[in-house]
Amino acid sequence: MISLTRRSLLASASAALVIPALPRVARAATMPVLFVGPATAQIAPDGNNLTDVWAYGSESSAGTIPGPEIRVRAGERVQRRLSNGLPQPTAVHWHGIRIDNAMDGAAGLTQDPVQPGDTFDYDFIAPDPGTYWYHSHDRSWEQVARGLAGPLIVEEAEPWTGQDGAATREMTVMLTDWRLEASGAIEEASFGDIRDWAHGGRLGNVVTVNGRSDAELEVNAGERLRLRLINAATARIMPLRIEEHDATLIALDGHPVAPRATGQIVLAPAQRADIVIDCTGKPGSKAALMVDAGRNQWVQVAALAYSDTAPVPAIEGPVRPLPMTMDHALDLKNAQREEILMEGGAMGSMRGARLNGVESDFRQLVAAKRAWAFNGIAGDMENPAFRAPRGRTVHVTLRNDTSWPHGIHLHGHHFEILTRNGQPDAYRDRRDTVFVAPEEVVEIAFNADNPGKWLLHCHMLGHQVAGMRTWFEVG
Numbered sequence: 001m002i003s004l005t006r007r008s009l010l011a012s013a014s015a016a017l018v019i020p021a022l023p024r025v026a027r028a029a030t031m032p033v034l035f036v037g038p039a040t041a042q043i044a045p046d047g048n049n050l051t052d053v054w055a056y057g058s059e060s061s062a063g064t065i066p067g068p069e070i071r072v073r074a075g076e077r078v079q080r081r082l083s084n085g086l087p088q089p090t091a092v093h094w095h096g097i098r099i100d101n102a103m104d105g106a107a108g109l110t111q112d113p114v115q116p117g118d119t120f121d122y123d124f125i126a127p128d129p130g131t132y133w134y135h136s137h138d139r140s141w142e143q144v145a146r147g148l149a150g151p152l153i154v155e156e157a158e159p160w161t162g163q164d165g166a167a168t169r170e171m172t173v174m175l176t177d178w179r180l181e182a183s184g185a186i187e188e189a190s191f192g193d194i195r196d197w198a199h200g201g202r203l204g205n206v207v208t209v210n211g212r213s214d215a216e217l218e219v220n221a222g223e224r225l226r227l228r229l230i231n232a233a234t235a236r237i238m239p240l241r242i243e244e245h246d247a248t249l250i251a252l253d254g255h256p257v258a259p260r261a262t263g264q265i266v267l268a269p270a271q272r273a274d275i276v277i278d279c280t281g282k283p284g285s286k287a288a289l290m291v292d293a294g295r296n297q298w299v300q301v302a303a304l305a306y307s308d309t310a311p312v313p314a315i316e317g318p319v320r321p322l323p324m325t326m327d328h329a330l331d332l333k334n335a336q337r338e339e340i341l342m343e344g345g346a347m348g349s350m351r352g353a354r355l356n357g358v359e360s361d362f363r364q365l366v367a368a369k370r371a372w373a374f375n376g377i378a379g380d381m382e383n384p385a386f387r388a389p390r391g392r393t394v395h396v397t398l399r400n401d402t403s404w405p406h407g408i409h410l411h412g413h414h415f416e417i418l419t420r421n422g423q424p425d426a427y428r429d430r431r432d433t434v435f436v437a438p439e440e441v442v443e444i445a446f447n448a449d450n451p452g453k454w455l456l457h458c459h460m461l462g463h464q465v466a467g468m469r470t471w472f473e474v475g
C-alpha cells in the first residue's frame, strides 16, 4: 500500500519536471488526503514552548490543532484518504453524521484499525446540515487527548446566513483541554491511569479555543454572529458564557431548535451548540468567553475582540430559525423498550461485573483497567446490547446508577430526549450525545433507520475504555 506523505508528494512533483503528464493522472485517481501524524503547536500561551501533538493535516500542509475544517453542503459527499503517520493504529469517526455503517470509523466494530503507514478511504454523504466534528476512534482516550480532532461543518442546502433575521457571519469555536507539564509537553505518565478513568476522566489544565489558549475571535460591532461551539475535550464538561452578550440557542448537536434565549450553555464532551449573538460591544473593546473550571470557578478561555471598524447597522428583531430538515417519525406506542444501566466508578456501589465473560469483583475489574459497566458487563463487545429491526422506534432508558455525570453517545442515529427523572423534557431536543447527571434517569427514543453495527458509549473517553461501551445492531 502506498503511503502518501508530504515527502512522496514532493518527490512526484519533481518527477513532474521530467514526465509532466504523470502526476495529473495519479492525482485524478485519488481523493484528498487527511494525513495524521506528529506535529507541533503553540498550545501554551505565546512565549512558552511549542507542544508536540498528534494532528490532522493534508498532503500539502502540516497537521494543525484543531484539524483542518471540513466543510460541505447538506447532501454533498465527503471524501478523505486517511494516511496514518502515527506510531500506532488509528481510525476516524465522523461524529453525529448519519453515515453508512462501513464509514463510521469505529475501529474493531465497523473497520479494522488503520495500521501505521497504511491508508483508508472514507467516502460518505453528509445528509443533514449542522455542526459536527471528526476525531480518532481508536485509543481515543489517548489520541484525542494528543490533538486528533477537527470540525466538520455541514452547511444548509439553501444558505441561512444573510437571510432576514439570520446571522450575518459565522465562526467555528472548538474547545478542548490539555494536560500539560510546565515545559509545555503533554503529560504522558498518566495516560491509562485507572484513577482518572474511575473518576471524572483525564481533565486537562489548559483550555484552548481553536487550538489557542489565548484566542482572540475578531468580531465587528453590529454584526449578528453564529457561533458553532464544539466541545472536543476527552472528559471536561464545559459550562460556557460570553460576558456582556445575550445568546440565542439555534441548534444542538447539529439539530435546529426553535430559537430560545440561553444564559450559560453546558457542553458535555462531544456536544455542540450553535448560538447567535448580537455584537453590541464598541469597536476596539473585548468581551471574555468564560468556562466554569469546576465549582463555579469561571475562567476566561478566549475573548471576542472587536475590530476598530465602524459599527454596521444592527439586525433588529428575533433570530431567524434554522430550516427544520429532519423528520424522525417516532412511533412511541409500538417502540422497542431497552435499558442501559450505568454502574461503577469511584464512590459507587458496583460490586462486580462480567469481564471477558467471567463474573469479576471490583478489584479484579480494576486490575484489568475496567471500572464501569453497562447492564453488568464491563466493556465486553462480543454481543450487542440489543438488536432492532430497521425502521423500528427504539425507546432507551438510560439509568445512571453512579456518582458521576456521563455523556452518552449513539452512533449513526439521532435521538429525542423524552424525560428526565420521569418528567417530560421541556424541549424534547434531538441530539446525538446526552448529558446524564449522577443518579439521573433519562429516556430517549430514536428511529432505528440506519442498518449496521453502532456503538453506544460514554463520550468521556476514559470511561469508555474502562467499560462504558456497548453496541446495537439495526436491520
Ligand SMILES: [Cu+2]
Binding pocket: 405, 406, 407, 458, 459, 460, 463, 464, 468
Ligand atoms: Cu462517563
